[in-house]
Amino acid sequence: MSSVAIKVSGVSKRFRLRHSATKTIKSMIMDLLRHGGRTGGELWALQDIHFEVEAGRTLGIIGANGAGKSTLLALLAGTMTPTTGIIQTQGSISSLLELGAGFHPDLTGRENIFLAGAIMGLSRRKMKQRLDSIVEFADIGPFLDEPVKHYSSGMYVRLGFAVAVEVDPDILLVDEVLAVGDAAFQRKCLKKMASFRAMGKTMLIISHDLHAIQSVSDSILFLDHGQMKGHGAPSDIIGQYESFSRGQSGGDLRREWGTREVVLKGADFFDDNGNVTRSVASGGSVNIRIRYEVHTAVGPSVFGFGISDETGRLVHGSNTQIAGVDVGSLARSGSVVLRLPRLDLAAGNYFFSFSAHSADHRTNYHRLDNAFALGVDSEKRVDGVCVMPSEWRIEDSRGKEA
Amino acid sequence: MVTIVKDVICHRELLAMLVARNIKIRYKESVLGFLWTLLGPLLLIGIYALFLGIMRFSISMPLLVTGIFVWQYLAMTLGDSTNAIVGNANLIQKAAFPRVLLPLSIVLANLVNLLLSLIIVGIYLVFTNVSFGMPLWLCVAIVSQMALCIGLSLLLSAANVFFRDVQHVIGVLMMAWFFVTPVIYSPVMVLQTFSDPRLHQLFYLNPMTGLLALYRNALMGEAMPQANLWIPSLAVSWLMLAAGVVVFQKLQRSFADEL
Numbered sequence: 001m002s003s004v005a006i007k008v009s010g011v012s013k014r015f016r017l018r019h020s021a022t023k024t025i026k027s028m029i030m031d032l033l034r035h036g037g038r039t040g041g042e043l044w045a046l047q048d049i050h051f052e053v054e055a056g057r058t059l060g061i062i063g064a065n066g067a068g069k070s071t072l073l074a075l076l077a078g079t080m081t082p083t084t085g086i087i088q089t090q091g092s093i094s095s096l097l098e099l100g101a102g103f104h105p106d107l108t109g110r111e112n113i114f115l116a117g118a119i120m121g122l123s124r125r126k127m128k129q130r131l132d133s134i135v136e137f138a139d140i141g142p143f144l145d146e147p148v149k150h151y152s153s154g155m156y157v158r159l160g161f162a163v164a165v166e167v168d169p170d171i172l173l174v175d176e177v178l179a180v181g182d183a184a185f186q187r188k189c190l191k192k193m194a195s196f197r198a199m200g201k202t203m204l205i206i207s208h209d210l211h212a213i214q215s216v217s218d219s220i221l222f223l224d225h226g227q228m229k230g231h232g233a234p235s236d237i238i239g240q241y242e243s244f245s246r247g248q249s250g251g252d253l254r255r256e257w258g259t260r261e262v263v264l265k266g267a268d269f270f271d272d273n274g275n276v277t278r279s280v281a282s283g284g285s286v287n288i289r290i291r292y293e294v295h296t297a298v299g300p301s302v303f304g305f306g307i308s309d310e311t312g313r314l315v316h317g318s319n320t321q322i323a324g325v326d327v328g329s330l331a332r333s334g335s336v337v338l339r340l341p342r343l344d345l346a347a348g349n350y351f352f353s354f355s356a357h358s359a360d361h362r363t364n365y366h367r368l369d370n371a372f373a374l375g376v377d378s379e380k381r382v383d384g385v386c387v388m389p390s391e392w393r394i395e396d397s398r399g400k401e402a
Numbered sequence: 403m404v405t406i407v408k409d410v411i412c413h414r415e416l417l418a419m420l421v422a423r424n425i426k427i428r429y430k431e432s433v434l435g436f437l438w439t440l441l442g443p444l445l446l447i448g449i450y451a452l453f454l455g456i457m458r459f460s461i462s463m464p465l466l467v468t469g470i471f472v473w474q475y476l477a478m479t480l481g482d483s484t485n486a487i488v489g490n491a492n493l494i495q496k497a498a499f500p501r502v503l504l505p506l507s508i509v510l511a512n513l514v515n516l517l518l519s520l521i522i523v524g525i526y527l528v529f530t531n532v533s534f535g536m537p538l539w540l541c542v543a544i545v546s547q548m549a550l551c552i553g554l555s556l557l558l559s560a561a562n563v564f565f566r567d568v569q570h571v572i573g574v575l576m577m578a579w580f581f582v583t584p585v586i587y588s589p590v591m592v593l594q595t596f597s598d599p600r601l602h603q604l605f606y607l608n609p610m611t612g613l614l615a616l617y618r619n620a621l622m623g624e625a626m627p628q629a630n631l632w633i634p635s636l637a638v639s640w641l642m643l644a645a646g647v648v649v650f651q652k653l654q655r656s657f658a659d660e661l
Contacts, residue, residue: 015659078498080658095496102493106430107423115423118416119497 003090005055005171005202006076011085013046013071013226045071046226048085055090055170056200058193060217060234062210062241067223069206073173076204091170091202094120103160105149109140112148113163120167130166137162137188158185165192172196174205190216214238242375243278253312253351258366261296262330262356267372279375280343282387286374288338290354292366297331300359305338308351308370309385315350321359330356344387347378403647409500416499420507424482425514439515440522443474450586461587464532464622469585471523472547472617475516476610477576479551482508484569486559491661501654505555513548523621533623540620542636547613550639556646560653563660583610589627606631609638 046068053059061069074080075087077095102119103112113134117127135144138158143151151159165172174193193216196203207213213220213234220237222230222244229244230237268289271277280286290303304319320327320336327336351370357363378387395401410417429435447470454461486505487494494501527534562568582605584592592605606612606627612635618624626632 074495074658077496079495081655093498102497104423104427106427111423111426115416115419118413118419119493119499121413121416121499123415 003055004052004088005057005090006051006053006059006204007086007088008049008051008076009086009088011046011049011072011075011082011087012044013068013075013080014083015043015045017041017043044226046075046082046223049223049228051221051228051231053202053204055202056197057218058197058203058205058216060213060220061204061206061223062208062213062220062237063223063229064245066225068226069223070175071226072223073175073204073206076171077173089171092121093171093173094164094167094169095173095175103148103156106147108147109135109138109144109151109159112159116163117167120164120169122167130168134159134162134166137166137192154182154185161185161189161192165196169201171202171204174203174207176206176208186212210238210241253308253370255369256367256371258356258364260366261294261298261363262301262365263293263295264354264356264366264368265291265293267291267352267354269372269374278373279377282347282376282378282380283342283344285339285341286343288340288352289335290338291333291335292330292356293333294330297329298358298363298365299329301327301330301365302357302359302361303327303336303338304355304357306353306355306369307345308353310349310351312351312370313385315345315385317353319355327359343376345376346382346385346387347376348385350374350376403644406500406502406647406651409502410506413500413503417503417507417510420503421510421514424507424511428511440519443470443519446470446474454586459587464527464530465588465618465624466586467523467526468618468621469614471516471519472614473580473583473585473610474519475512475547476551477580478515479509479512480554480558480572480576482512483555483558484562484572486555487563487657488559488566488569488661494661495658501657502556502650505559505650506552509548509551509555512551513544516544527621532621534621535619535623537620539616539626543613543616543620546609546616546636546639549643550609550613553639553642553644553646556650557642560650560657563653563657579608579610583608584614585610589615593627602631603634606635607638609635609642612636613639 049072051059061072063069071080073095075082076089077093102116104115107115110131113131114124114127117130118124135141138155138161140151140155140159143155148156148159172193190212193203193205197216203216205213205216217234219232220230220234221228222237222241224244230240268291269277270287270289271280272285272287277286288305290305302319302321304317306317307315309315350373352372352374353367353369354371355367356365357367358365380387393401425436429438432438434441447466450466450470451461451463454466483505486508487501490504493499493504558568558572589605589611593602596602596605612627612632615624615627615632615635619626
């Protein structure tokens, strides 16, 4: 069966922004006086989104915070209406947008279950039949007739998930479920979602857990600032997203200063075959060509580099002087190449800093801190930032090799 | 209008649950619980009886009792309504269901209180030996007051989403409305004090004035005012319902955006 469960065509959503979250008559009058009727700006949370999900398929949605993921689910759930475009859905929809959102703290678990069921359009009779499996899944047995305000946050979330799943919708919308609850609950959720998939239900999932989303999705949609950056096979889009977010992050660690007699124009990362690269395998090699422009001829100079981890902590730093390479005086623009034959770094994102300064370290011509990102991939997980060769030996109690 | 009625009928089970929820929550963790439905108005009646007595302002007790209970239905409903949408922001943002159920459930929860109070009022009136009037008017009055309450509740709950000022100003407006309505005084007094018939018409354009006339005719045999006074008064209640439905329909699309 290849009927389309969700069809989104040319959907955009605009929010009007105001200076304060809540509008009062006073603020409206002030706005009228100040801007002649224009109140605040506007924000396009989503722009021109197109996609289809076939019945029985699972679509994962990824993107940084504020990319428009939750707005998209709200539009699909019908709680918001698109500014332009059309959304067509086939079948009943249950949304797990924020677990247990509809619960009233003063009502008991049982009362909330029936209320939530009714909100999703299920009769009391049908909910009664499902009560046992909900209570079992949520594991709240003795607390069923207690007000939910006395629940632990774990119980609250479990109950929310159980209710949303047990109403047995054709389409399930899941927003960041995998970020809450303990490991046991997350396994339970993943198992439930897998069985949901096996039953031929359609799912839309938002998660920041790329590993989990890759394992449950048939295809992935990548949003950035309300725009579709990609839509396709999970591994392709996850790869695209990872390299994209590498380029984005580090922005707040980036620093730049110097007298600018010599200016560093950029750095190109390439492998030993000369191919441009943004990531290397742990223990592998990388070459970096640092391009510079000489604005004013300077005397004996030094080029330096540093590698920092994502938090900005320096992992390694060195320069041409330490390496015993004489750069000499700089009169014309050019480039220097740095080769790191063994990058023994743990998997993760790293930032490179480069500098050009005088040989006596008195004058800093130009320094670019944390300006270039490089990903390091590894199958093995190690703690810390560097990978050290390590060997183990097992001995018995007498200190002899076993 | 038709879609709203259809929505409500389709979701009657949810509506019933919301009504039950409103009643349960109001009196949670209070010792006297549901009794407050009666105690609140009774204390009010006591206070008015005492002070009006001290000020040598003659008022019949049956008139005061019916007036306060009927007024309380309106006052409690509107007081709750401002919060109907704003207080359920979570639900509105996360689930798609007819939003009209939220203010409607408040009107119905308070209606339950009114009906229970009317039983007590009825018992009291039997003991005071007033003569009952047309029972039909009681039904007309209750249904029309519901129409008025639903209409205003829809208007207030929707308006409060866009202007939170509504919830602050409503208390003062209710106070003003209370004094232009013959709750603690007899409408006859107003008609006698002012002779201009245009003023009489204006006095009765207040929908609560007409409704009280119907209630008091049914419950204590008070003479009905002239038809040209109470019929327009009743019509205003139903106009409010129509206005509420139209405005709410128009505004509900952007609730989730605004909350």
